Amino acid sequence: MAARDLQERIKKLIVDQRLPSGAPLPTEPELMRLLGASRNSVREALKALQAMGIVEIRHGFGTYVGSMSFAPMIEGLAFRTVAGHYRGEDSLLQLLELREAVETGLVSRLAGRLPEADLLALEALVQRMEREAAEGAGLAETDRAFHATLYRGLDNVLLGEVLEAFWDAFHRVRQDLVEAPQDPRITCRQHREILDAVRSGDSLRAERAIREHFGNVRGRLSRVAASHR
Amino acid sequence: MAARDLQERIKKLIVDQRLPSGAPLPTEPELMRLLGASRNSVREALKALQAMGIVEIRHGFGTYVGSMSFAPMIEGLAFRTVAGHYRGEDSLLQLLELREAVETGLVSRLAGRLPEADLLALEALVQRMEREAAEGAGLAETDRAFHATLYRGLDNVLLGEVLEAFWDAFHRVRQDLVEAPQDPRITCRQHREILDAVRSGDSLRAERAIREHFGNVRGRLSRVAASHR
DNA sequence: TAGCTCAGTTGGTTAGAGCAGCTGACTCTT
DNA sequence: AAGAGTCAGCTGCTCTAACCAACTGAGCTA
Numbered sequence: 001m002a003a004r005d006l007q008e009r010i011k012k013l014i015v016d017q018r019l020p021s022g023a024p025l026p027t028e029p030e031l032m033r034l035l036g037a038s039r040n041s042v043r044e045a046l047k048a049l050q051a052m053g054i055v056e057i058r059h060g061f062g063t064y065v066g067s068m069s070f071a072p073m074i075e076g077l078a079f080r081t082v083a084g085h086y087r088g089e090d091s092l093l094q095l096l097e098l099r100e101a102v103e104t105g106l107v108s109r110l111a112g113r114l115p116e117a118d119l120l121a122l123e124a125l126v127q128r129m130e131r132e133a134a135e136g137a138g139l140a141e142t143d144r145a146f147h148a149t150l151y152r153g154l155d156n157v158l159l160g161e162v163l164e165a166f167w168d169a170f171h172r173v174r175q176d177l178v179e180a181p182q183d184p185r186i187t188c189r190q191h192r193e194i195l196d197a198v199r200s201g202d203s204l205r206a207e208r209a210i211r212e213h214f215g216n217v218r219g220r221l222s223r224v225a226a227s228h229r
Numbered sequence: 230m231a232a233r234d235l236q237e238r239i240k241k242l243i244v245d246q247r248l249p250s251g252a253p254l255p256t257e258p259e260l261m262r263l264l265g266a267s268r269n270s271v272r273e274a275l276k277a278l279q280a281m282g283i284v285e286i287r288h289g290f291g292t293y294v295g296s297m298s299f300a301p302m303i304e305g306l307a308f309r310t311v312a313g314h315y316r317g318e319d320s321l322l323q324l325l326e327l328r329e330a331v332e333t334g335l336v337s338r339l340a341g342r343l344p345e346a347d348l349l350a351l352e353a354l355v356q357r358m359e360r361e362a363a364e365g366a367g368l369a370e371t372d373r374a375f376h377a378t379l380y381r382g383l384d385n386v387l388l389g390e391v392l393e394a395f396w397d398a399f400h401r402v403r404q405d406l407v408e409a410p411q412d413p414r415i416t417c418r419q420h421r422e423i424l425d426a427v428r429s430g431d432s433l434r435a436e437r438a439i440r441e442h443f444g445n446v447r448g449r450l451s452r453v454a455a456s457h458r
Numbered sequence: 459t460a461g462c463t464c465a466g467t468t469g470g471t472t473a474g475a476g477c478a479g480c481t482g483a484c485t486c487t488t
Numbered sequence: 489a490a491g492a493g494t495c496a497g498c499t500g501c502t503c504t505a506a507c508c509a510a511c512t513g514a515g516c517t518a
Contacts (some may be wrong), residue, residue, distance in 0.1 A: 002471075003276070011308055018315055027499065038472045040269060043501085044276045047232075051280035052305040060479030060499050068309040073302050076281040079240055080297040086247055094387040101388065105334025158323040159330065231502075256468060267503045272469085288469050289510030 006037055006045035011054065014065055025055065025063040051075075070165035077169040085177055092173055093221055099166045100214040106151055106159070107194070107210045112201025114153045121149050122195050129191060133184035140171060146191055150198070178221070186216060235266055235274035240283065243294055254284065254292040280304075299394035306398040314406055321402055322450055328395045329443040335380055335388070336423070336439045341430025343382045350378050351424050358420060362413035369400060375420055379427070407453045415445060 010031070019025075026034060031042045046063060049055040053073075056066040077095070084091030114122075125146045132139045144167055151160055190213040197206035239260070248254075255263060260271045275292060278284040282302070285295040306324070313320030343351075354375045361368045373396055380389055419442040426435035 015308075015312055015315060020316060029499095040473090041471060044273055044470095046500095047273045047277045048280035051277040052301060052308070054305065054308055057500070058480085059501070061481080062499060068305070068312065072281060073305065076283065076297070076302065079244075079281070079283055083244055083297065086244060087249060091387065094385045097383075097385050098388055098391060101334040101338075102331050103334070105330040105332070109330075154326075156323045156326050158320065159327055162327060258468090269504085270502060273501095275469095286469070287511085289467080290512080291468060 002037060002041055003044055003048075006035055006041055007048055009035055010045060010049060014054070019065045021065050021067050023065045025065060027062065070161050074165045074168045074172075077165070078172050081169060081173045082176065085173070092170070092177065093218065095166065095170050095173070096214065096218055096221065099163070099170060100211070100218075102163060102166070103147070103151075103214070104207050104210050106154065107198065107206045108203035110150070110153065111198050111203040111206040114198055118149060118153050119195075119199055122146065122198075125149060126188070126192050126195055129184075129188050133188045136184070139184055139187070143187065143191075144168075144171070150194070182220070187213075190216060231266060231270055232273055232277075235264055235270055236277055238264055239274060239278060243283070248294045250294050250296050252294045254294060256291065299390050303394045303397045303401075306394070307401050310398060310402045311405065314402070321399070321406065322447065324395065324399050324402070325443065325447055325450065328392070328399060329440070329447075331392060331395070332376070332380075332443070333436050333439050335383065336427065336435045337432035339379070339382065340427050340432035340435040343427055347378060347382050348424075348428055351375065351427075354378060355417070355421050355424055358413075358417050362417045365413070368413055368416070372416065372420075373397075373400070379423070407450070411449070416442075419445060 010025075013019075013025075025031070028039060028042055028046075031037075031046075032039055035042060037045075046055055046057060050057055050066070051072050053066045053068050053071060056064045058064065081091045081095050125142055129139050129142045129146070132142060144164070147167055148160065148164055151163055154160070190209065194206065194209040194213060197209045239254075242248075243254075254260070257268055257271055257275075260266075260275075261268055264271060266274075275284055275286060279286050279295070280301050282295045282297050282300060285293045287293065310320045310324050354371055358368050358371045358375070361371060373393070376396060377389065377393055380392055383389070419438065423435065423438040423442060426438045
């Protein structure tokens with residue numbers, strides 16, 4: 001009873017005082033006094049808030065208003081996906097479809113509206129990826145950067161973070177579960193096609209490019225799943 | 230050090246033993262023994278896992294593997310949005326755009342592929358909404374059901390849950406922040422248009438209908454925001 | 459048989475003590 | 489005087505031990 005309440009009251013504290021990310025919260029003893037609860041209960045409430053990214057705790061230093069990033073959600077999402085996978089569900093595929101849905105919904109709005117700076121950044125990323133592909137190096141990080149940069153122009157922080165969270169969860173689980181026999185050259189070519197489509201301003205073509213890109217990943221996923229049966 | 234570790238080990242326990250949602254976890258004393266930690270630490274780890282929806286705790290009954298629903302994410306998302314709003318950011322608008330992006334990405338894939346049963350359910354919902362609109366009653370719940378039913382046919386549980394989570398967070402924050410001067414009849418007509426478009430199998434029209442629906446909500450939002458300045 | 463009661467199990471809360479990480483001021487050396 | 493090392497003090501972290509509160513289910517009562 002008290003625990004749920006404590007969380008609520010700490011959140012209220014943050015909202016009421018308009019505390020920005022990074023602002024210091026009262027120390028544990030102060031919170032005990034302030035909320036009239038024991039140390040333990042206060043700590044449990046803080047732990048829960050920490051798990052939701054609302055609060056950040058630094059040992060020996062203090063407690064602060066969290067960045068409210070989606071890092072905790074990634075945890076939850078990744079775990080859910082892993083657990084589902086082991087239970088024989090196609091949870092990884094569902095996660096991929098989720099990403100595909102969001103990105104296809106966005107890319108058409110994006111086509112032809114990207115500022116030149118972003119296009120240049122994307123071009124650089126594709127070239128870097130082509131270099132990495134030739135060397136046989138891993139290009140996960142570049143892939144991530146490409147998708148992140150693509151939607152930066154939308155001027156919506158939330159969108160960017162959610163997409164990144166989905167990407168993160170997907171790749172973490174994918175690495176854990178299937179040793180990806182990824183052909184970098186195909187991925188590369190598809191990224192270039194996406195970039196070209198967006199640059200040309202043809203939204204239908206952009207949407208098709210995104211779908212094809214995801215279709216490629218999806219195909220490999222289901223093939224792996226089938227071979228495991 | 231230990232805390233982070235405990236969470237990880239409990240998660241490992243669930244995954245390794247392939248425990249499904251609802252399966253009972255060891256009791257607190259057993260976990261203490263099993264993990265070699267104090268009651269306190271175990272409880273803090275469980276609290277964090279509970280906040281992520283991985284574990285469900287029932288007072289006087291036991292601890293269970295959670296439904297891994299997105300209920301906790303809704304908390305976090307809603308809080309983040311409220312906090313951002315009070316800090317003068319357009320966080321609520323961003324949340325709406327996120328919903329719009331996902332739904333537009335999905336509806337085109339949906340057009341003409343919905344089973345007859347779902348179409349009937351949607352028809353019933355629209356009619357119910359029209360009745361409610363005439364009576365001046367609140368139609369939030371019906372709106373939620375409409376959007377949920379719309380994407381049921383995709384056979385992707387994750388998608389449905391994420392969308393519902395977004396819907397939830399949005400409406401909770403919206404209710405808290407702006408007394409919505411919503412005109413139910415417009416909303417109603419737009420829902421009917423979405424349904425008709427999906428039924429006709431015209432994906433472009435469906436996408437346009439969704440965009441218009443969201444555009445309507447968005448317009449009211451920015452008007453409210455402007456009047457507050 | 460239907461309902462109640464109560465003992466036992468489980469999680470919730472409190473208290474107090476000591477451990478561990480970080481900071482900043484103080485001191486000693488150069 | 490400038491720099492490096494030390495230490496006191498904050499901070500959060502962990503543990504122990506006791507009691508409170510919610511729920512279940514077996515057994516008793518009517």
